[in-house]
Every structure is written in structure tokens, then in C-alpha cells.
Amino acid sequence: MIVSELPQPRFARPVAAFLTLFVTLLLPLAAATAQTTTVRSVEVPLRGGQLTDDDVRLLENETPPLSLPATVDRVVYLVFGSNESNLNDSLRHYAENEDRSLLSEAEDKFAPGALIVAVGMDPRRVGVACGDDVCNAIDFYGAGRMDGILDEMRVPLRQSGDPNIAAALLAGARASGDTTVVAEEKEDSGVSGWWIFGGIFGVATVGTAGGLFWALRNHRRRMREHYNHVVDNYARVAAQLDSINVRAHSLSSPLADDALRRDWEDVRTRFLAIDTTVQRLSGIGDEVGDRELARRWREITEAYETVRQMENAEANIDEFFRMEHGDGTVRRRHLTEMHEDLTEARTTVSDDGLREDLSEIDARVLELRDAPDAPDFMDAYARIITDYRIVIEAVRKREFDDVEPDDGNPAPRIWDDSWRPGYGYYGFVPFVTVNSWHESATGSAAGSSGATTGYSSGGFSGGAASGGW
Structure with a gap:
């Protein structure tokens, strides 16, 4: 008996082929x-x-x-x-x-x-x-x-x-x-790159739209956080400004030099200057909408950055004040940080004479750390900073002559959260900072890559790349 084949739908084979391709491509990816x-x-x-x-x-x-x-x-x-x-x-x-x-x-x-x-x-x-x-x-x-x-x-x-x-x-x-x-x-090869991107993520167009929506929502959230921080903290800092100012001007050690006082007056003046802006922002109320915040993003950003800098300055001045007035914990902590910095310097520089100078300074640091209640502590600390600055400058000139302390390599200021007592004193910066400037300079100049791949001190070779944004 002869059985005739049933007729197949017109698009059965193309559909079957498409489904086979779909399963072949996506199942391994899903797995x-x-x-x-x-x-x-x-x-x-x-x-x-x-x-x-x-x-x-x-x-x-x-x-x-x-x-x-x-x-x-x-x-x-x-x-x-x-x-x-x-x-x-x-x-x-x-x-x-x-x-x-x-x-x-x-x-x-x-x-x-x-x-x-x-x-x-x-x-x-x-x-x-x-x-x-x-x-x-x-x-x-x-x-x-x-x-x-x-x-x-x-x-x-x-x-x-x-x-x-x-x-x-x-x-x-x-x-x-x-x-x-x-x-x-x-x-x-931008075109081919976009084709590759499209081939991989083409099925996620909706997800991309959702990502853009998320980015916008994140921007609005960040603006609201900055706005709330200004509204919640400006008044407190403003109420304490006179006492912070008194404390700043009461600093009496050699490290409280004219440069530090200029930095304090700088951040204080900028903080006072945003009063009108903050009052205007506070006046729009707690129920302000996202669109209003977006329209005022420049004012909010400026106010937020200034308030944060003043908060950092307040914390740094308080830390300096405690150091001057005999807080042993603060004094030991900063001397320990300096000891670690000196250790990094000794293991990095190649000049025997410079390493000897660094060892002598480190010995003084450890000796002073064991006597945090010494009556002449701040004078001794300032002398160490002065001598260390001279050695660091010699290191820079002999081994790191590719960098200069300038606007591109600024020392931390009183309003930076990375500032420590003594930073900026006659231009002092720790070794690790100068070494990072050097590493960045040599990294950006090496070959065609703008990424920095090395470290400021030896003994470590982990794969890493970094750069500015």
C-alpha cells in the first residue's frame, strides 16, 4: 500500500531552521x-x-x-x-x-x-x-x-x-x-564594534531602555541626596563656624603656618558665600520635585561640594587641635603613618645616601612615637617634617625628575579628607604621593597605553591597570 506524504506548511522548513539555530545559539549561552x-x-x-x-x-x-x-x-x-x-x-x-x-x-x-x-x-x-x-x-x-x-x-x-x-x-x-x-x-573599527555589540545585546533593547531609565533615576536620586545633605548639614556647620574659626586661629605650633591659614580662610570664605544659595534652596521645601532639583543641579552641586569641604576642614582642624593639645592616640597614629611612608621610601629609592637619610629620620619618628607626651612634641614633629621634606625633594630631583609639584600634582589642602597635619608645610608631601606622581607620569608615557600598571613600591606584581576619569 502506498501512503502519500502529507503536505507541509509553506514556512515549515524556514521556521524549523530558525528554531534550530535559536536553540543552538542560546542553549549554550543559557547553560x-x-x-x-x-x-x-x-x-x-x-x-x-x-x-x-x-x-x-x-x-x-x-x-x-x-x-x-x-x-x-x-x-x-x-x-x-x-x-x-x-x-x-x-x-x-x-x-x-x-x-x-x-x-x-x-x-x-x-x-x-x-x-x-x-x-x-x-x-x-x-x-x-x-x-x-x-x-x-x-x-x-x-x-x-x-x-x-x-x-x-x-x-x-x-x-x-x-x-x-x-x-x-x-x-x-x-x-x-x-x-x-x-x-x-x-x-x-567602531562600526564592527557596534555590530558585535548589537549581535550580543540586540535582544535586550527593552533592557537598555530600562538601563537608561535607571541612569536617569540614579542621577535624580544623587541630586536629591546632595540637596538633602546641604539642607541637613549647612545650618549645623554654620552654627559652629565661629567656634571652628576660633579653633583654627588658636593653632600655635610651627606647622600652623601662613599657607594653612590661607587655606582655612579660602574654604571659610567660600562657605560663607553660598549662604544665599542655600537659603534659596531651602526655600523650595521638602516636597520639591525631581524636575526642580534637575533645574537647580549647578547650585546644588556647588553647595554640596562646599559643605563637604567645610566638613572636612572642620574634622582636620579638630584633629590638628587634638594633636597640639597632647592627644596621645592622634600623635601615635600620625607618626605610625609617617613610619610606614618612610619604610616605603627606603625600599623604593636606589641611592644609598638617600636611604641612609631616610633611616635616620625613621629612627627619630619611632623615638618620638614612644614619647607622645613629650613637652616639645610639636616642635620635634615639625623638625622631622622639615628634614623629611628636604630628603623627599632630593629623591624627586635625583630619581623622579619627571614630576614637579604644580597644579597637576597638588598637595592636599585643609579641606581635603586626605590631608594630615604637616601636609603642605613649606610644600611637604609624603613619599607615597611623590612616587604616585612619578608612576602616573611614567605610566602615561610608556608605549601607547595611557593606563598605569605599576606600583609605587616594589615587592608586588599583581595585574592591575588604572587611570584618571
């Missing part, structure tokens, strides 16, 4: 995503005063599905409120002092499986670091890769005048996993 989701941890241990709980949830939810190599079992996001000019040093310092699980067994590199993405706020820096296995898997050392990843992070930090920190961190992780992200392709 890989499911696999990475179950084994990869996402950590946000350092927020730097920038990330909200919503930001953290976003990073925790959006990171696991990213297309990252199987070697990546840990993604760590760090935001530094205050950091070194060479952000690599801050990453190393964090791993060595806050979370040693980020170090390799020999503690001379970052841990296997780790991908670290970071943003620094003061000064503004972006950076990525990785264990050796992860660096190799993401082609970290390939041509244009470091700059490409950092460039992706810079985009959400530079747009709209309001840095989107969470988006920058996520962009850094995403770009790390996408080996097509290189600086050269952005300039020379």
Missing part, C-alpha cells in the same frame, strides 16, 4: 550563564560614601549573568572615598590591610579567580585588577585591552555632569569579560 551564576560571588565591601543599597543590589543582581571566563569565581567592587593618585597602590593597600584573601599564596600578586573593579573619588581614578589566571583568560595584557576597559568605565562617570558609580563598576566588569573591547577598535 554557561546558569553555571557562572551558581559559582561566582559578588562582593561590594567598600562603598566610599557613594553607593546606596539599591546600587549594591543592582551590582549583585546584574554581575552573575555577565559573560565572564569560568576562571572568575569572585568579583569585588571597591569605591574609595579617598585614594592614592596611583589607584593601583590603593588596591594593593586594601588587599594587604583589609582583605588578605585577595592576595595570592605568596602575597605578591592578586588571588587566583579574583576580578577587582574600582573607582576612586579623590583623586578621580578608575581601575581593574585580577589574579594571573583571570588576567590571562580576559586577555588583560593584549593590545588595547587595559585602555579599552578603563574607557568603558569612564563613560558613565563623565556623562550628564553626575558620575554614575554603579554603572561604571558594572561597565568595568562587563568590558573585562568581552575581549573585543580594545581602545584601537573604538577609534578605527
Whole structure:
């Protein structure tokens, strides 16, 4: 008996082919995503005063599905409120002092499986670091890769005048996993790059629109936070301004020089000048809408930055006052920081004579740290700062002649949260700062890469790249 074939619908074969292609392409991707989701941890241990709980949830939810190599079992996001000019040093310092699980067994590199993405706020820096296995898997050392990843992070930090920190961190992780992200392709092969991007994320158009909406919402949230900070804190600081001013002018040690007093008058004058602006902002009420805040973003940003600087100045003056008036804890803490800085200097400089000078100063630092109640403590501390400044200047001239203390390399001011008693005294900056200037200068001049890849002191070779934004 002959059985005739049933007629097939006209589009059966094309549809079947399309479904086969769809399943072939997407099932492996889904399987890989499911696999990475179950084994990869996402950590946000350092927020730097920038990330909200919503930001953290976003990073925790959006990171696991990213297309990252199987070697990546840990993604760590760090935001530094205050950091070194060479952000690599801050990453190393964090791993060595806050979370040693980020170090390799020999503690001379970052841990296997780790991908670290970071943003620094003061000064503004972006950076990525990785264990050796992860660096190799993401082609970290390939041509244009470091700059490409950092460039992706810079985009959400530079747009709209309001840095989107969470988006920058996520962009850094995403770009790390996408080996097509290189600086050269952005300039020379933009069309093909966009086709690749479209092929991967074309099905997520709605998600992209949602991301833009989220970015706008984040900007509005940040403006509201800044507005609330100004309204909530300006009055308190203004009420204390006279007492802060009295305390600032009561500083009597040699370190309280004319430069420090000029800095204080500078920030104080700018704080007084925003009174009219703050009164105008306060007058719009607690129920002010997002559009009104967006319209006044310049005023809000200026007021917020000035209030924050005055709060930093208040804390720094109080710290200096306590140091002058015999607070042993404060005195020992700052001498310990100086001892650590001197240790870094001795292990970095190559000149035997300079190392001997640094050792002599370090001995004086440790001797003074053991006598925090000495009646001439502040005079002795000022003499150490003076002598250390001379040695640092000699180091700069002999070994770091590629940098100059100027507007591009400013010493911390009284309104910076990185300021310490003695900074700026006749131009004094610690060794780690000068070394970071040098590292940044040599890093930006080396080859075609603008990324800084080294560290201010030896003994560590973890894969890292950082730069400004």
C-alpha cells in the first residue's frame, strides 16, 4: 500500500531552521550563564560614601549573568572615598590591610579567580585588577585591552555632569569579560564594534531602555541626596563656624603656618558665600520635585561640594587641635603613618645616601612615637617634617625628575579628607604621593597605553591597570 506524504506548511522548513539555530545559539549561552551564576560571588565591601543599597543590589543582581571566563569565581567592587593618585597602590593597600584573601599564596600578586573593579573619588581614578589566571583568560595584557576597559568605565562617570558609580563598576566588569573591547577598535573599527555589540545585546533593547531609565533615576536620586545633605548639614556647620574659626586661629605650633591659614580662610570664605544659595534652596521645601532639583543641579552641586569641604576642614582642624593639645592616640597614629611612608621610601629609592637619610629620620619618628607626651612634641614633629621634606625633594630631583609639584600634582589642602597635619608645610608631601606622581607620569608615557600598571613600591606584581576619569 502506498501512503502519500502529507503536505507541509509553506514556512515549515524556514521556521524549523530558525528554531534550530535559536536553540543552538542560546542553549549554550543559557547553560554557561546558569553555571557562572551558581559559582561566582559578588562582593561590594567598600562603598566610599557613594553607593546606596539599591546600587549594591543592582551590582549583585546584574554581575552573575555577565559573560565572564569560568576562571572568575569572585568579583569585588571597591569605591574609595579617598585614594592614592596611583589607584593601583590603593588596591594593593586594601588587599594587604583589609582583605588578605585577595592576595595570592605568596602575597605578591592578586588571588587566583579574583576580578577587582574600582573607582576612586579623590583623586578621580578608575581601575581593574585580577589574579594571573583571570588576567590571562580576559586577555588583560593584549593590545588595547587595559585602555579599552578603563574607557568603558569612564563613560558613565563623565556623562550628564553626575558620575554614575554603579554603572561604571558594572561597565568595568562587563568590558573585562568581552575581549573585543580594545581602545584601537573604538577609534578605527567602531562600526564592527557596534555590530558585535548589537549581535550580543540586540535582544535586550527593552533592557537598555530600562538601563537608561535607571541612569536617569540614579542621577535624580544623587541630586536629591546632595540637596538633602546641604539642607541637613549647612545650618549645623554654620552654627559652629565661629567656634571652628576660633579653633583654627588658636593653632600655635610651627606647622600652623601662613599657607594653612590661607587655606582655612579660602574654604571659610567660600562657605560663607553660598549662604544665599542655600537659603534659596531651602526655600523650595521638602516636597520639591525631581524636575526642580534637575533645574537647580549647578547650585546644588556647588553647595554640596562646599559643605563637604567645610566638613572636612572642620574634622582636620579638630584633629590638628587634638594633636597640639597632647592627644596621645592622634600623635601615635600620625607618626605610625609617617613610619610606614618612610619604610616605603627606603625600599623604593636606589641611592644609598638617600636611604641612609631616610633611616635616620625613621629612627627619630619611632623615638618620638614612644614619647607622645613629650613637652616639645610639636616642635620635634615639625623638625622631622622639615628634614623629611628636604630628603623627599632630593629623591624627586635625583630619581623622579619627571614630576614637579604644580597644579597637576597638588598637595592636599585643609579641606581635603586626605590631608594630615604637616601636609603642605613649606610644600611637604609624603613619599607615597611623590612616587604616585612619578608612576602616573611614567605610566602615561610608556608605549601607547595611557593606563598605569605599576606600583609605587616594589615587592608586588599583581595585574592591575588604572587611570584618571
